[in-house]
Amino acid sequence: MATETRISDRQAWSFLITCILLVVILFGGGLVGCPYYKVWERKMAGQAELQYQQGARQALIAQAAAEDEASIKRAEAATRRVRGWADAAKQGCIDLGRPGDRACQDQLLRDAATYSIAKEGHEGVIVSVGAPVSVAVDPRNGGE
Structure with a gap:
């Protein structure tokens, strides 16, 4: 038996x-929900940008700290080098038989200092060891 279904x-x-x-x-829900979605989307984009900027700021702070530490280490190395020059001078x-000859x-x-500057490729530097020793070097003027 076949049943026929008819609407x-x-x-x-x-x-x-x-x-x-x-x-x-x-359609009405889309019209109502669309502005809320746009607001939410902008809020999420703003939060993502904020997190990116915070990360970039932290990277800059870390870089500045590293540069600060590196400059301190370079200054300490320069100080040790100059003290070594003074002791060697x-x-x-004394070896030349002229002890105490300024x-x-x-x-x-x-x-x-001239040799060190020429070796490292610097254009000029002021070297000082305490108050008594101070030497300004400019390799363009013959090392004086």
């Missing part, structure tokens, strides 16, 4: 009205 006109109109109501509800003058020590310091 009555009333059921067809009910189905059509239900579909139309669903479309209207979905003093010993060199001109001898200054000349040896100039030579050491």
